[in-house]
Amino acid sequence: MAAAIVWFRNDLRLDDNPALEAALDAGHDIIPVYVHDPDGEGNAAAGAASNAWLARSLVALDASLRERGNWLRLFVGHAGPTLAGVAAAAGATSVFWNRRYEPDVEARDAAIKRALREDGLEVESFNGSTLFEPWALKTAAGGPYRVFTPFYRSAMARWSPSACGDAPPRIPPWESGPAGVLIDQLRLVPATGWDRSFWAHWTPGEAGARAALDSFVEGALHAYAQDRDRPDRTGTSRLSPHLHFGEVAVWRVVDAVESERGRVGDAHIDAYRRQLVWRDFATQLLHHFPHTAERDLDPRFERFEWTRARRHALERWRRGRTGVPIIDAGMRELWETGWMHGRVRMIVASYLCKHMRVHWRTGAAWFRETLLDADLANNTMGWQWVAGTGADAAPYFRVFNPVTQGVRFDPRGDYVARWLPELAALPVPLRHAPWRDPTQLVRVAPGYPSTPLVDLAEGRDAALLAYRRMNDARGIHESGS
Ligand SMILES: Cc1cc2nc3c(=O)[nH]c(=O)nc-3n(C[C@H](O)[C@H](O)[C@H](O)COP(=O)(O)OP(=O)(O)OC[C@H]3O[C@@H](n4cnc5c(N)ncnc54)[C@H](O)[C@@H]3O)c2cc1C
Structure with a gap:
């Protein structure tokens, strides 16, 4: 039996997780790892509020893994050397992860992939977060889109979201290798307690994401097209933090929403789908115009x-x-x-x-x-x-x-x-x-x-x-x- 590291990042879920699925399909025992590496993430590193969410989401992920006979190993430091160290100490042969597209993270990850392969490890990455990866849709001239409507049309012409896949009831663990650190050592929670009032409104983690999706599909989706602009109503899905941290796959969101089309009506479903495509458009823009995080596109x-x-x-x-x-x-x-x-x-x-x-x-x-x-x-x-x-x-x-x-x-x-x-x-x-x-x-x-x-x-x-x-x-x- 061989072991694979599954490196969790902004894909903090077990269902619909292509990296985890690939590692399991290959017959590996699994070493789930999270590395807190804000320096390596450059301008995509989380801010204070997101860090507070992250802490809770990691705890939730660890609990879900434990229900399946495994657990999450946490580390602090540069992601590349950390992963190499864990792989060497545990005797892992492979490292799998889902891709991120922020330019600083992409550059770091490409270097990590090269270095781990040079160490003789099998390294594979997957799309875990978008409907269309930033290079999937191109203008007639072969370039990236700068305007949303043609991007949207192109997305609709190729619309075929991935199938959903639930995680298995057991995720075989691999016992050896470093245990990692405790969540408090990641220092993610604001010392001032500023985040305390947040949690009456949110439940970070995969179960919280599922509950938010269910409640949207049962409720606000039915009037989404007219209520989405109304801050005085609960007119939107409030899935944005769950989607950002990958606690629910965007294609599961699409699946849940589409399955209501007959009951809810096209206008609401189409309006919602359009917002999800805006999300892909933003990812595409930043990937192709990386300077725009700091400087004007115009x-x-x-x-x-x-x-x-x-x-x-x-x-x-x-x-x-x-x-x-x-x-x-x-x-x-x-x-x-x-x-x-x-x-x-x-x-x-x-x-x-x-x-x-x-x-x-x-x-x-x-x-x-x-x-x-x-x-x-x-x-x-x-x-x-x-x-x-x-x-x-x-x-x-x-x-x-x-x-x-x-x-x-x-x-x-x-x-x-x-x-x-x-x-x-x-x-x-x-x-x-x-x-x-x-x-x-x-x-x-x-x-x-x-x-x-x-x-x-x-x-x-x-x-x-x-x-x-x-x-x-x-x-x-x-x-x-
Ligand atoms: C100045 C400004 C800053 C913003 N910063 C962020 C941010 O940091 N993170 C973030 O997720 N969204 C951001 N948005 C986009 C949008 O406001 C939020 O995604 C949305 O309000 C989240 O609420 P919801 O999940 O209920 O949205 P819903 O209306 O239910 O939409 C569903 C999902 O579609 C995506 N989406 C919706 N609108 C947009 C949009 N305009 N652009 C990109 N994706 C979209 C989100 O993932 C959202 O969760 C920003 C918008 C503005 C104008």
Whole structure:
């Protein structure tokens, strides 16, 4: 009997796990390993909130393995030498893993694969996380897509998600080799206890992911197309952290959703499938345009006059004290739960990049630190989309008005009242613009800012002026060269 290391990464599940399946199919005993290697993951390393999720997900994975007669070995250090060391000490002949596509991780993994093969090990990697790997869909010219709609069409033309496969009841263990360290030694949990309030809202791990999927399919899926933009309702799947950590395979999500097509109707199923394809699009973009994690995809914006974020102002945005209720509600939802509704992500990002004219990188960094689902590809695409600097982006001159957005997507102000209870006593028409009646605002919520951090009309005008100057500068530059 031979042993294989199955290196778990962002695929923290036993069902539908191609690397695990391949190792079992080859008849190996299994050494499940997780290596905490933030340095090796570069700009894709998890932020504080995601690390807190990761700790719980690893514990859940270990428990599932133990139910099947095995256990998870944890290590801290550089992944390559760690895996080589474990393989040598345990006498393993193979190492299997599922691929990640963040550029820094891809580079590290390619080097690890080469080195382990040079050591004489069999090394295989698989697709465990996307419907289409970043190189699977190409434009007619053979290049990557920069625009979503043709990418989506191409995905639909080749739509054939993988079949699902449950893990076997027993995963044969391999006893020898290092036992690894205890979960606390990974130091993943914030020392301040900031994450404590998250867990009333989330259950990390494969069972939690399954429960979230079941509840979505039974509930919100039935109105997804109309409710997905409504932060005042549970209108979306809330699967994003589970998908980011691979606690459920995306093709199992597709399977569960598609199986309801007859009952739920095409509009909802198709709208949901489209969002899952956006996820693949983001992965594809980052893979082919790796610089976009730091720099604008649209190079014109290298000349844009972003303002230097003042600490005080930035802190008011981060902590939900801008005086614009929909923004503050979103930022407080994020701080309390580690998640923010997608529509509200767009509104808070727009306010930062346009009204405050702060570079999207600053906002993306805060999201990376505070989102449980922080994902380099989705986060980068989301911020660049809103900022107007990215692929297929909302043009910069389209500036979201947070009051109009609030009234449209949170018509009774319930979302605002939930996250800003101090404003709940205001009548509905004032909940999205409390500064319109300062007397009432002071009486009801004396501690809430009496005016917006940046006046909406002035901020918009200044943003548009900066945009025009960027374009004019380009004109001068181009005619002068
Ligand atoms: C500024 C900004 C930053 C963002 N940062 C992240 C991030 O770090 N991690 C993240 O997972 N998503 C991010 N998103 C995308 C989106 O907001 C979330 O995926 C979504 O809100 C998660 O909620 P859900 O699971 O209920 O979504 P649902 O509506 O139920 O969608 C199902 C799944 O599809 C995927 N998806 C949905 N919308 C998008 C999208 N626009 N782009 C890519 N994938 C999508 C997600 O995996 C999601 O779980 C960001 C969006 C913006 C505007």
